[in-house]
Amino acid sequence: MDLQYSSDGIHVRELDLWLDPQISKPTAWISHAHSDHARGYSKTLIGTPATLELYRMRWPEDSDQPQRLIALEYEQSLDWHGAKLTCYPAGHILGAAQLLVEFGGQRLVYTGDIKLKAPLCGAATEIVPCDRLILESTFGLPIYHFLSRDEARDEIVNFARECLEEGATPAFLGYPLGRGQEVAYALGQAGIPLAVHGAIAKFLPDYERAGYSVPGWEPLDSKQVQGKAVVVVPGMRRLLEATGKDIRIAYVSGWARLDNARLRAGAEKLIPYSDHCSYAELIEMVSATGARHVDVIHGYTEAFAGILRERGIHAEAPAYARSRASEEEGVAQE
Amino acid sequence: MSATFDHLAEVLDRIANTSSRNRKLGVLADWLSALPDADLERGARFLCGEPVAGTGDRKLSIGHSILREAAVAATGFPIELFRLCHREVGDTSETIALLMEGKSAGESLSLAEAEQAYLRLFAERKTALKVELLQGMLERMRPKTTKYFLKVITGNFRIGMQQKLVEDALARATGAKLAEVRDAANRTGDLAQVARAARAGTLAALEMKLFHPLEFMLARPLDDVEDLVEPESWWVEDKYDGIRSQVHTDGGKVRIFTRGMEDTTAAFPDVVEALVGLPGSAVVDGELLAWREGRALNFTVLQQRLARKKVDASLIDKVPVVFVAYDLLYRDGALLLDAAIETRRQKLESLFEGVGLPLMVSRQWRLSSREALEETFTGARIRGNEGLLLKKTGSLYESAKRSAEWLKVKRPYGTLDVVVTAAEQGSGRRATLLSDYTFAVKDGERFLNVGKAYSGLTDDEIRELTRLLRSISKERFGRVTLVEPKVVLEVAFDGVQKSPRHKCGYALRFPRIVRWRKDKEASEIDGLERVRELYERSLA
Numbered sequence: 066m067d068l069q070y071s072s073d074g075i076h077v078r079e080l081d082l083w084l085d086p087q088i089s090k091p092t093a094w095i096s097h098a099h100s101d102h103a104r105g106y107s108k109t110l111i112g113t114p115a116t117l118e119l120y121r122m123r124w125p126e127d128s129d130q131p132q133r134l135i136a137l138e139y140e141q142s143l144d145w146h147g148a149k150l151t152c153y154p155a156g157h158i159l160g161a162a163q164l165l166v167e168f169g170g171q172r173l174v175y176t177g178d179i180k181l182k183a184p185l186c187g188a189a190t191e192i193v194p195c196d197r198l199i200l201e202s203t204f205g206l207p208i209y210h211f212l213s214r215d216e217a218r219d220e221i222v223n224f225a226r227e228c229l230e231e232g233a234t235p236a237f238l239g240y241p242l243g244r245g246q247e248v249a250y251a252l253g254q255a256g257i258p259l260a261v262h263g264a265i266a267k268f269l270p271d272y273e274r275a276g277y278s279v280p281g282w283e284p285l286d287s288k289q290v291q292g293k294a295v296v297v298v299p300g301m302r303r304l305l306e307a308t309g310k311d312i313r314i315a316y317v318s319g320w321a322r323l324d325n326a327r328l329r330a331g332a333e334k335l336i337p338y339s340d341h342c343s344y345a346e347l348i349e350m351v352s353a354t355g356a357r358h359v360d361v362i363h364g365y366t367e368a369f370a371g372i373l374r375e376r377g378i379h380a381e382a383p384a385y386a387r388s389r390a391s392e393e394e395g396v397a398q399e
Numbered sequence: 400m401s402a403t404f405d406h407l408a409e410v411l412d413r414i415a416n417t418s419s420r421n422r423k424l425g426v427l428a429d430w431l432s433a434l435p436d437a438d439l440e441r442g443a444r445f446l447c448g449e450p451v452a453g454t455g456d457r458k459l460s461i462g463h464s465i466l467r468e469a470a471v472a473a474t475g476f477p478i479e480l481f482r483l484c485h486r487e488v489g490d491t492s493e494t495i496a497l498l499m500e501g502k503s504a505g506e507s508l509s510l511a512e513a514e515q516a517y518l519r520l521f522a523e524r525k526t527a528l529k530v531e532l533l534q535g536m537l538e539r540m541r542p543k544t545t546k547y548f549l550k551v552i553t554g555n556f557r558i559g560m561q562q563k564l565v566e567d568a569l570a571r572a573t574g575a576k577l578a579e580v581r582d583a584a585n586r587t588g589d590l591a592q593v594a595r596a597a598r599a600g601t602l603a604a605l606e607m608k609l610f611h612p613l614e615f616m617l618a619r620p621l622d623d624v625e626d627l628v629e630p631e632s633w634w635v636e637d638k639y640d641g642i643r644s645q646v647h648t649d650g651g652k653v654r655i656f657t658r659g660m661e662d663t664t665a666a667f668p669d670v671v672e673a674l675v676g677l678p679g680s681a682v683v684d685g686e687l688l689a690w691r692e693g694r695a696l697n698f699t700v701l702q703q704r705l706a707r708k709k710v711d712a713s714l715i716d717k718v719p720v721v722f723v724a725y726d727l728l729y730r731d732g733a734l735l736l737d738a739a740i741e742t743r744r745q746k747l748e749s750l751f752e753g754v755g756l757p758l759m760v761s762r763q764w765r766l767s768s769r770e771a772l773e774e775t776f777t778g779a780r781i782r783g784n785e786g787l788l789l790k791k792t793g794s795l796y797e798s799a800k801r802s803a804e805w806l807k808v809k810r811p812y813g814t815l816d817v818v819v820t821a822a823e824q825g826s827g828r829r830a831t832l833l834s835d836y837t838f839a840v841k842d843g844e845r846f847l848n849v850g851k852a853y854s855g856l857t858d859d860e861i862r863e864l865t866r867l868l869r870s871i872s873k874e875r876f877g878r879v880t881l882v883e884p885k886v887v888l889e890v891a892f893d894g895v896q897k898s899p900r901h902k903c904g905y906a907l908r909f910p911r912i913v914r915w916r917k918d919k920e921a922s923e924i925d926g927l928e929r930v931r932e933l934y935e936r937s938l939a
Contacts, residue, residue, distance in 0.1 A: 207476065208484045208497035231419070303859065313418070322497070324415065324557070325489050325830040328858060333418040345501065368483055 066166065066173055066197070068360070070383040075175070075199065075362075077166065080146045083107070084164070084175050084199070089130070094150070095120060096177020097161035099242060106130040111137055113152060115160025119242065119271060137162075139188060154188035156180040157340050158243035159268075159275055165193050174354060175199045178363075180339065181346035185214045185247040186277040198356035203341045204319050205361070205369030210343050211319060217338035221248055222255040224315050224334050225294040229257070233311040234290045238299045238330060239318070241265050243340050246272045246279075248317055249296045253279035260285040262297040302331050319343075351378065401509035402438045404540075406430065407445065408547040415558035423560065424568055431572035436595065441510045443594035446565045448554035450517035452591060459521050461529060461552050463491050469533035470495040474502055486878070489830020492553055496546035499537055508540045513548060520552075563799075565590065573597040585613050585798050586734060607734050609647050609680060612656035614799030616684075616726075618788055621806040630769040632792045634740065636761045637784040638807055639723060640698050640893075641688035642705075646722065649680035655687075666704055669715050670722045673758050681750055682729035684796075685761070690721040695783040698908070699896045724751055725761040728796055736796040743796065765792075776808055785809050785893075812894050813933050814913060818921045819886040820846055822868045824878040825853070833865045833880060836912075838888060840903065842927040846884050847903035849930060850892070855912030864915065887919040888912050895934040905930050 067078040074086035074093075083090040085102040093107035098119035103112070106127060112120065114136040126132075137143055139162065142151040148168035155161040157178040166173040174195040183189040204211075212220065221237065228235035237252075239245040245265030250272065252259045261269065262285045269279060285295055287308055297305065305312045316332035319339030326335055342350060351359055351373060359380040361370040366382035373380035410430045414423045427446075434442050444452060450459055467485075471478050476498060488494040516536055523529050537545060550556050566584055570577040575597040583593045583602045588611035596602045621627060644663070647654045653674045655664045664671060667687065689696035689704070696718075704710065704718045727747040728735055735743050744763065751760045766772065766789065779787050786809030794804035817838035825834035835853040839846035856864065864886065871883040890910045898906035 206484050206487065207474075207480070207500075208488060208494065210497070210500050227422075231422075323488050323831075324493055327415075328829060329831055329862070331858070331862070334416045365483075368480060372480070 066168055066171055068173075068199075068383075070360075070362075070385040072385075075385070077173075079168065080148050080166070082145065082148075082150075082166075085177065094164050094175070096155065096164065096175065097157055098123070099158065099178065102177060106132060109133045109135065111135045111143070111150070113137060113139065113160045113162045115271065115275065116162065117160075119160060119268065122267070153191045153193050156182070156184045156187055156190040159187050159246070159272055161187065163190075163193060165195065171196050173197045173199070174356070176201060176350070178203070178340070179342055179350070181342050181350055182211075183214055184340060185218060186250055186272055186275070192350065192353040195354050195356050197358040197360070198351065198354055199360045199362060200347065200350065201341070201363040202347060202361045202366055202369040203364035204339065204343055205347055205365040205372075207344045207372075209319060209322050209339075210337070210345065211322065212336065212338045214338070217317070217336060218251045218255075220336045220338075221251045221315070221317065222257065224313075224336070225252055225255075225257050228313045229292065229294070231311075233313045234292075234305075235294045236290075236302070236305055236312050236314050237294065237296045238302060238314060238316050238332065239265065239296060241298055242268050244317060245296055245298070246277070247340075249279045249282060250277045252294050252296070253282055256280070257294050258292060259283075259294045259296060260290065262295070262301055264298050265296055299330065306331075348372075401511040402434050402442070404445075404508040404510055404513045404548060405544045407442065407510065408541075408544045411547050411556065411558060411560070412543070414560050415556075418559070420564070423564060424571065427560075427564065427568035428571035431568055431594075436598065438510045439594045439598060440591040441514050443565065443569065444591040445510070445513070445551045446560070447562060447590050448551055448556065449591075450551050451514075451521045452589075459517070459552055461520060461533070465526060465529055465533065466491050466495060466549065466553075468530045469537060470498060472530065472534045473537040474498045487831075489824070489826055490557070492546050492549035495537065495549060496542045499542040499545055501542075503537060503542060503545070504539050505541050506539050508544055508548070513551075516548075517552070562590070566593075569594050569597055575600070575602055579603070581799075582736075585736070588612070607729055607732075609649050609682065609729070610652070610654050612645050612647075612660045613682060613728055613736075615643065615645065615658060616797050616799075616805060617801040618805035618807040619801055619803055621789065621808050624769060624772050624808075627769060627772070627789070627806070630766055630772070633766045633789040633806075634744075634763050634792060635766045635775060636725060636763050636788045636790070637779045637782060638786045638788045638809060639686040639688055639695060639761075640783075640785040641686040641695065641701060641723075644685055644687050644722065645728075646674060646681075646683040646685065646724075648674050648677050648683075651675050663705075666710060667720055667722075668710055670720055670757050673754070674722070676754070677750060679731045679750075680729070681727065681731070683724045683747070683750075684726035684728060685722055685724040688721050688723060689718050690757070691719055697783075697896075698894070719757070721757040721759055723759050723761050725763075726796060728798075736798055738795070740790055740792065740794050740796075763790075772808070812892060812908075814889055814891045815840065815849075815907075815929065816887055816889050816916060816919060816924045817849065818846060818884040818924050819868070819882060819888060820848060820884055821879055821881045822865075823880070829861070832861050833868050834861050836888065838890065838910075839884065840925050840927050840930055841922075842903065846921075847927060848901045849903050849905055850890070850901070850907040850910040852888070852890055852910040852912050855890075856915065860915060884921045887916040887921060887924055889914050889916050895930060897934070903927055903930065905934055 069076040075084040083093045085096055086093050089105035090107045092109040095103040095112040098116045103120045117134050117136055137152045139154050142149050151165040152162040155163045155177055157180050164175045172195040174193050178201055181190050225235040237248045239248050241264040249261050259282050261282050314332040315334035316330040317336040317338050320326050321335035322337040359373055361382045362385050370380040370382040413426050485494045520532055566580050570580040579602045580597055583605045584590055586607045587605050596605050643658045645656045653671045657663050689701040727743045730746055776787055789806040791804040819836045820839045821837040822833035823835040825832055837848055837851045839848045868882050871885055872880045874881045891913045892907035892910040894908040895905055
């Protein structure tokens, strides 16, 4: 398959199919609903039902830009210009999927953002055997190791309980779609009273419909945080601290693996849990798919491609620029 | 059965992950109190970043490059990859621990075994063999333990655990009084010994040990003369612009320690020769100054002495140095920290009675009124000194404390509005932030660098500035980012000196950031002629 990389996105030329294009294109596959992947008004959009629904919340219908949305369930296939497209869970956020493209006797897998270990919310990732793999490497250095979902849940819940026992307010920083809901889910399921910031709360119904209910959550009122855990976007930290209450900040993120995240995020508690693959998971992904050819497209691309080459895999880091959307974990936070 | 280093690592991790001092204290005290006696000593020592007991001046001699070499050997990762990882992490011990994940046997390590390992590393003088020993340790122990095992060697935990917290925890764990633990730690400089004595209830029996530096008492700045309470109850001395030093003498043996607890004896043979003549034993607090014709010379002159490895007669002649004594902490077996300033002063004067240059005693007198302060201050400046020190009558020597009983009156030599031209990543907790700023003044259309500053801003400001600087970056060389000259800072400094380091030919002394001037543009900053003017003024 002829793949072309540009700042517009990845183009499968023979099929005229764009993978996570940055601007509107005739046909686009969107791997998940983060705004650095799902953007613009492509004429035809293919994605999982959950992804399309979340996409619509951010890019509402516009009569000037008619679109056709094609929903593809996990494990379902679609014939497309002589190719077979099949979608598989990617574990990154609700609805996130990998795309298998079978064409001309070749199997290509585009992972989008992916997490191999089971997430707190969402379907577990499947390994899809393929010849060529397009893989993200957000955490593609051997320093990145993450907690499992059970360990992360325990850390989140224990920190909240400890703070509440001492009369302090635990505050969890997470970006609006994905992490925020997972933290809220962990807290809610443990019976901890919690208040959720609006930017995160607006996606909670989608998570609850998908079976991840958050009992007893209420909208955040920064004047009324006593006795509750709060889940907020990172930008809210200073506002919370300005209330003069005893606010204890926890940072749940892959970046929390490094001690310097404490100052970067202004947090005292670091919980290294990510919705991306750790370094070991990335290595495992590559080896389990059996891919002989890997394109590494995000994060430490050069370094990670080099590591794969050492292992005898044909790996490249094609020049490719995805938009910087600061809400997502895929973008290193300052 | 020895307690494990693995458990210590968990304890330190918990301390890192809370900002509550009380919780840190609780966790540490619980751990200490459960330790058997032998481990209590080891634990206390490791907590102070001291791997090996009683080594005096000798160090473990293990720096970044040895650690890196051992890590590369143990992980099999290429050195370029190690460098990239280290740049992201900002701390060598942490980088190595993260890289060892999944690559070690994961065996438990007892405190006794850790001590053995440190001793072997200490005893081995050959670098290659140190590397080999370290590699073996890395391959053996748990990565989470590795992080702190190495941090004991590098001597900096950076987890918000000061020695005071450890002393506090020791007191709580042993039931000893905190003040007694602190006192004993100060007297002996040996927390392991203090831990043992605290548990045995024999703290009072620990004797003062000479030739290890006691913590200095520090002064608070008095910004506004109006803030001075009871103006008539203060002793006044000139504040010298030299090197704060602590002299230990005992029957001909002399050591001089600086604020950084460094032994600087070798740089001042002329002063040492004079100190040898002092009777009995003593610990004296004072200042080393370059001195000629009855007045102190600029600090720059004194620096010439420090810069040289070998101090010979011609240098001594060119840069004569004096030691100005101003406090006495110990005399002939008696620790004087808890004696009133008047008593200490009287003993100091009698110790130095009849001695001449290069030794002298700082002149001290009573302040008569608030109004007299201004005139006194000007007098000190005329005498070539930095300002004044006010010491409360009846005050004690509060070791290690920035006390309100000592006040310093000084004013910055000047301030400049400058523009940031480059920024550098900090280290440790500031590893990923741009926290060190190179700044420039205007020279026509050009900007010429004149200094570098890294203190004065809050963490929040540094974060905000980092984002802004990244958005106006021009080029990056490793840790340094060149930026468009847009950000204006007001910097204060203590002097201007000629320097080949910067293109403009001058450098500022102790530049620190006063504030971020968001209201100013680069075109409004100070020019080179202003720097030149300030330099000329310092010569006058």
